Amino acid sequence: MSDQCVFCGIVNGVVPNTKVAEDDATYAFMDINPASDGHLLVIPKRHSTDLLEIPADDLTAVTLSAQRIAKAVVEELGADGVNLLNCCGADAWQTVFHFHIHVIPRYRDKTKDRLGLPWKPGVPGDAETISTIGGRLSSVLS
Ligand code: 5GP
Numbered sequence: 268m269s270d271q272c273v274f275c276g277i278v279n280g281v282v283p284n285t286k287v288a289e290d291d292a293t294y295a296f297m298d299i300n301p302a303s304d305g306h307l308l309v310i311p312k313r314h315s316t317d318l319l320e321i322p323a324d325d326l327t328a329v330t331l332s333a334q335r336i337a338k339a340v341v342e343e344l345g346a347d348g349v350n351l352l353n354c355c356g357a358d359a360w361q362t363v364f365h366f367h368i369h370v371i372p373r374y375r376d377k378t379k380d381r382l383g384l385p386w387k388p389g390v391p392g393d394a395e396t397i398s399t400i401g402g403r404l405s406s407v408l409s
């Protein structure tokens with residue numbers, strides 16, 4: 268728990284929010300700047316800064332909660348799809364440094380959906396660079 272952390276404030280009931288679900292380890296609430304109708308955030312109750320720091324049990328609990336909520340946005344809101352998003356680090360768009368997974372319902376009806384892909388799918392990369400980087404990662408992971 269950090270006194271400065273807005274999401275710890277949400278877990279502790281100090282910061283007003285629209286709660287969607289809660290269990291022993293996780294808390295889910297609506298995002299105040301939604302990318303689509305129903306955009307919400309799932310967080311661990313225990314403070315962790317980001318994906319690199321969160322303990323495995325909290326990560327598991329948050330992920331399972333996100334899956335449960337993803338099913339609900341499809342069934343209850345009629346979403347046509349769902350994106351789960353985690354931003355880890357300021358250069359990866361993280362702005363609140365308490366781990367969270369965005370659950371973003373997606374709609375064919377674009378009046379409900381303002382999210383766009385930030386890169387161009389289908390543009391091939393340099394084959395040698397892909398192979399070199401893959402090899403470096405494989406050597407530290409295997
Ligand atoms: P990030 O950019 O760190 O991945 O996402 C942070 C998210 O938290 C943003 O989508 C932002 O709208 C949301 N957010 C920031 N402050 C608050 C708040 O006080 N209440 C709620 N409900 N959402 C917040």
Ligand code: ZN
Pocket residue numbers: 268269272273274275276314315364365
């Ligand atoms: Zn926190």
